[in-house]
Amino acid sequence: MELLFEKSKEGRSCTILPACDVPVAAVEAGAARQTPLTLPELSENDLSRHYSELERRAHGVNNGFYPLGSCTMKYNPRVNESVAALPGFTNIHPLQPDVSAQGCLEALYLADKYLCGITGMDDMTFQPAAGAHGELTGVMLIKKYHEKRGDTGRIKIIVPDSAHGTNPATAAMCGMSVVNIPSGPDGCVDLEKLRAAVGDDTAGFMLTNPNTLGIFEKNILDITRIIHDAGGLNYYDGANLNAIMGIVRPGDMGFDCVHLNLHKTFSTPHGGGGPGSGAVGCKKLLSPYLPVPRVRLKEADGKYKYYQEYDFPDSIGKVKAFSGNFLVTLKALTYIITLGREGIPEAAQNSVLNANYLMKLLSKRYKVVNDGFCMHEFVLTLQNEAKEYGFTAMDIAKALLDHGIHPPTMYFPLIVPEALMVEPTETESKETLDKAADIFLEIYDQAIENPEGIHGLPKTTPIGRPDEVRAARSPVLRA
Amino acid sequence: MGHYLSSTQSQRREMLDALGIDSMEELYSSVPRELITKNGFELPEGKSELEVDRLMRNMAGKNTQFSAVFRGAGAYSHYIPAIVGTVVSKETFLTAYTPYQAEISQGVLQAIFEYQSMICRLTGMDVSNASVYDGASATAEAVAMCRDKRRSKVIISSAAHPEVIKTIKTYCWAAGAAVELAPSNNGATDLAALESMIDDKTACVHIQQPNYFGIIEDCERAGQIAHASGAKFIMGINPIAAAILKTPGECAADIAVGEGQPLGMPLSYGGPYLGFMAANSSMMRKLPGRIVGETVDTDGNRAYVLTLQAREQHIRREKASSNICSNQALCAMTAAVYMAAMGPEGMKNAAIQCMSKAHYLASRLEEIKMPLKYGGQFFHEFVTACPDGLDAKRLIECLGADHGILGGLPIEDNCILWCCTEMNTKEEIDRLINVLAENLAEKGGRG
Numbered sequence: 001m002e003l004l005f006e007k008s009k010e011g012r013s014c015t016i017l018p019a020c021d022v023p024v025a026a027v028e029a030g031a032a033r034q035t036p037l038t039l040p041e042l043s044e045n046d047l048s049r050h051y052s053e054l055e056r057r058a059h060g061v062n063n064g065f066y067p068l069g070s071c072t073m074k075y076n077p078r079v080n081e082s083v084a085a086l087p088g089f090t091n092i093h094p095l096q097p098d099v100s101a102q103g104c105l106e107a108l109y110l111a112d113k114y115l116c117g118i119t120g121m122d123d124m125t126f127q128p129a130a131g132a133h134g135e136l137t138g139v140m141l142i143k144k145y146h147e148k149r150g151d152t153g154r155i156k157i158i159v160p161d162s163a164h165g166t167n168p169a170t171a172a173m174c175g176m177s178v179v180n181i182p183s184g185p186d187g188c189v190d191l192e193k194l195r196a197a198v199g200d201d202t203a204g205f206m207l208t209n210p211n212t213l214g215i216f217e218k219n220i221l222d223i224t225r226i227i228h229d230a231g232g233l234n235y236y237d238g239a240n241l242n243a244i245m246g247i248v249r250p251g252d253m254g255f256d257c258v259h260l261n262l263h264k265t266f267s268t269p270h271g272g273g274g275p276g277s278g279a280v281g282c283k284k285l286l287s288p289y290l291p292v293p294r295v296r297l298k299e300a301d302g303k304y305k306y307y308q309e310y311d312f313p314d315s316i317g318k319v320k321a322f323s324g325n326f327l328v329t330l331k332a333l334t335y336i337i338t339l340g341r342e343g344i345p346e347a348a349q350n351s352v353l354n355a356n357y358l359m360k361l362l363s364k365r366y367k368v369v370n371d372g373f374c375m376h377e378f379v380l381t382l383q384n385e386a387k388e389y390g391f392t393a394m395d396i397a398k399a400l401l402d403h404g405i406h407p408p409t410m411y412f413p414l415i416v417p418e419a420l421m422v423e424p425t426e427t428e429s430k431e432t433l434d435k436a437a438d439i440f441l442e443i444y445d446q447a448i449e450n451p452e453g454i455h456g457l458p459k460t461t462p463i464g465r466p467d468e469v470r471a472a473r474s475p476v477l478r479a
Numbered sequence: 480m481g482h483y484l485s486s487t488q489s490q491r492r493e494m495l496d497a498l499g500i501d502s503m504e505e506l507y508s509s510v511p512r513e514l515i516t517k518n519g520f521e522l523p524e525g526k527s528e529l530e531v532d533r534l535m536r537n538m539a540g541k542n543t544q545f546s547a548v549f550r551g552a553g554a555y556s557h558y559i560p561a562i563v564g565t566v567v568s569k570e571t572f573l574t575a576y577t578p579y580q581a582e583i584s585q586g587v588l589q590a591i592f593e594y595q596s597m598i599c600r601l602t603g604m605d606v607s608n609a610s611v612y613d614g615a616s617a618t619a620e621a622v623a624m625c626r627d628k629r630r631s632k633v634i635i636s637s638a639a640h641p642e643v644i645k646t647i648k649t650y651c652w653a654a655g656a657a658v659e660l661a662p663s664n665n666g667a668t669d670l671a672a673l674e675s676m677i678d679d680k681t682a683c684v685h686i687q688q689p690n691y692f693g694i695i696e697d698c699e700r701a702g703q704i705a706h707a708s709g710a711k712f713i714m715g716i717n718p719i720a721a722a723i724l725k726t727p728g729e730c731a732a733d734i735a736v737g738e739g740q741p742l743g744m745p746l747s748y749g750g751p752y753l754g755f756m757a758a759n760s761s762m763m764r765k766l767p768g769r770i771v772g773e774t775v776d777t778d779g780n781r782a783y784v785l786t787l788q789a790r791e792q793h794i795r796r797e798k799a800s801s802n803i804c805s806n807q808a809l810c811a812m813t814a815a816v817y818m819a820a821m822g823p824e825g826m827k828n829a830a831i832q833c834m835s836k837a838h839y840l841a842s843r844l845e846e847i848k849m850p851l852k853y854g855g856q857f858f859h860e861f862v863t864a865c866p867d868g869l870d871a872k873r874l875i876e877c878l879g880a881d882h883g884i885l886g887g888l889p890i891e892d893n894c895i896l897w898c899c900t901e902m903n904t905k906e907e908i909d910r911l912i913n914v915l916a917e918n919l920a921e922k923g924g925r926g
Contacts, residue, residue: 021905037823051566060574088539094749103541104748117520130610130805157787160731169802170793174653178797271809272587273577275751317649321615321642321662322749326615349503357494429485461582464777471774473787476598
């Protein structure tokens with residue numbers, strides 16, 4: 001398919017702006033642009049067809065089953081979108097006086113209150129724009145906490161070897177060194193290894209629970225106690241909150257700080273990679289360090305008014321301009337209000353039910369890593385098949401593409417060889433799971449019969465398997 | 480009660496039966512009993528879609544939408560062509576994840592590749608990433624690209640946006656790097672002072688163009704000063720102004736960053752916006768985040784993939800160039816559709832209209848004794864003092880409360896930072912002047 005630049009025709013254009021109705025000002029020659037601006041020249045019809053064609057060459061949750069582990073690809077409710085498109089929200093300038101932005105501030109205030117309830121935290125910020133940005137903010141809070149106590153020797157962040165790559169990368173951005181601890185044979189944190197890793201230099205510990213194998217860390221209270229006893233703080237990576245929201249609270253597990261991926265757990269769409277929202281919640285001991293401003297409610301003359309408070313001298317400052325990806329927060333709030341007190345835990349339970357049901361169906365052929373029930377996701381390993389038959393997790397994933405199913409997350413967590421991580425989410429029906437299972441099993445049988453055949457898949461997608469080595473070795477990054 | 484579940488009650492029953500259990504609770508048998516939330520949490524009962532729609536419309540109604548906006552300061556009210564909204568609300572673009580599976584993600588990948596290409600062409604740089612969170616965090620990431628063990632000092636112009644400065648400071652504090660502010664003089668960065676501050680420990684110099692006060696900086700000179708001592712030069716630009724101002728490429732910048740919100744994103748109380756980042760080719764492998772590259776598939780057809788992933792957190796973990804994972808992909812697509820709809824002439828026209836209207840407003844303000852505070856050339860923002868005896872904040876509040884006008888932003892020293900874009904008609908500007916003149920006369924009379 002042609003690029004926009006290849007469709008461009010000199011002299012073609014859309015007519016967007018009227019003539020200038022004031023005297024025209026010009027930049028002084030010394031400051032003016034020299035190089036011509038070579039953007040594509042297109043009609044609106046060209047644009048409409050181009051992007052419709054691109055849309056046909058993409059796959060979203062609206063196109064089919066999307067069991068991408070750890071990403072919680074649940075249905076994205078459209079009322080969230082219609083609310084976020086209301087001019088009463090989209091036309092509001094971030095530097096409007098508080099009195100003229102009461103609706104926006106109310107939204108932030110309510111999202112804070114509800115999400116603190118769900119996570120068991122005391123305060124929350126919506127400034128971070130994505131999960132990794134939330135992690136960065138959270139680890140900064142931990143760093144500031146130790147710094148303010150004069151406890152400056154705490155420079156190590158402990159992470160399990162099953163952790164998302166963002167955890168160690170975040171710690172490094174905060175000037176911390178990273179201690180990786182190996183998981184036990186059950187895929188959970190090994191308490192002995194954790195005890196051996198903590199000390200006077202422990203700043204904190206980062207964990208997802210359920211962990212990346214889809215297993216609830218049953219020793220979670222011991223884990224968080226070991227860290228606290230060593231003087232460190234516990235950080236909850238909210239990537240997997242969907243399994244337990246409304247049922248177990250990170251705050252009750254002993255976590256001091258959490259980030260939430262509102263674009264996973266709270267149903268806001270991923271937009272092909274963003275925007276997300278990485279809201280960060282914390283216990284009172286970390287509240288003074290949260291980014292500014294924070295939204296407050298006060299009573300004056302019998303009326304309640306929301307306002308932004310900047311006066312937190314120990315705050316880490318800002319991690320982003322203004323108040324984060326506001327419309328994403330708004331969509332998540334819309335979702336929380338829709339589901340409410342009963343709907344939130346119901347969604348969690350059904351995500352776990354769907355995962356276990358699909359796991360059971362797939363275990364007819366596939367080797368499942370999890371023992372007993374899983375949480376919202378489970379992990380398959382194709383290690384034996386790779387050895388004995390020569391087909392891999394990648395081959396299964398690519399074969400699924402021909403059936404309109406987005407593959408599970410591949411080769412993660414790193415501790416499982418030839419891993420496929422499957423997260424169906426609660427919004428899929430039993431029929432979808434039954435049908436998907438049939439496809440998974442059929443692909444498996446075909447691969448056993450003819451391992452060579454599967455290497456050539458997919459066959460029906462807009463392109464075949466791409467040459468990634470060539471892309472990295474001789475980068476072509478622009479037209 | 481609202482929900483988005485698809486299985487019926489009886490299907491859920493069937494699934495529980497298949498698992499050999501009686502209740503949902505049994506699925507949570509690995510969770511310690513004492514952790515199960517007993518009495519729920521503070522959250523109202525669920526609602527139907529219609530109830531939610533009413534409630535949220537009511538909330539939106541508590542905000543004030545101004546009929547005329549003369550405020551920018553990092554977030555700009557521009558016209559958004561209708562095609563932009565149509566394209567970026569397409570369901571597939573909206574609901575897709577990061578394009579890991581290239582075979583079924585060519586649409587998203589190509590759109591990002593086109594975005595990267597347009598950012599390169601706009602900035603005059605060699606290579607662009609697929610976006611980061613916003614202009615402020617983009618600048619902080621750019622600073623991190625320049626620091627190493629030998630050079631860790633960071634110099635930022637004090638005339639940059641205050642929130643950009645704060646964000647850089649936060650990131651640098653966490654990483655243990657020193658930040659120094661280059662002073663400004665008459666609303667522009669004091670380049671002589673910059674020259675005296677810079678040393679062989681300086682990693683980079685950051686200048687914003689136009690700066691926070693709207694002034695067009697001498698970026699070519701700033702770049703020369705940075706390079707003379709071996710430091711990198713980061714230019715923060717307004718993407719609309721870039722259509723007519725000397726590009727970062729022409730100023731020999733090593734990295735160009737900025738807030739992409741003016742490229743088709745509504746104000747939205749601060750986000751989602753778009754951090755764009757482009758660099759010269761020697762810094763390509765230090766760029767944070769996703770980058771889309773061109774390659775071929777098994778049949779030799781042109782194809783696009785996420786590439787240079789050896790920089791990224793999921794491969795390099797603690798040695799990655801950044802921790803960024805999700806970015807602002809849909810906002811990047813928004814910017815691409817905006818730029819394609821405007822075209823080269825439309826972009827230049829928007830820039831010229833922004834500048835012209837700001838100059839018209841400035842000349843009219845001067846007529847009512849609110850002259851420019853700084854002498855330098857400006858783009859679409861500028862600072863005026865407030866006449867003696869008047870409080871800038873109160874004057875601006877009164878524009879809002881009584882006339883539905885969002886006036887300039889009151890800033891330090893009782894000054895006002897004004898902004899015009901192509902949205903402000905001459906009639907609107909004249910009305911603002913009339914209202915201000917009345918106010919000044921009234922307040923002055925009361926004197």
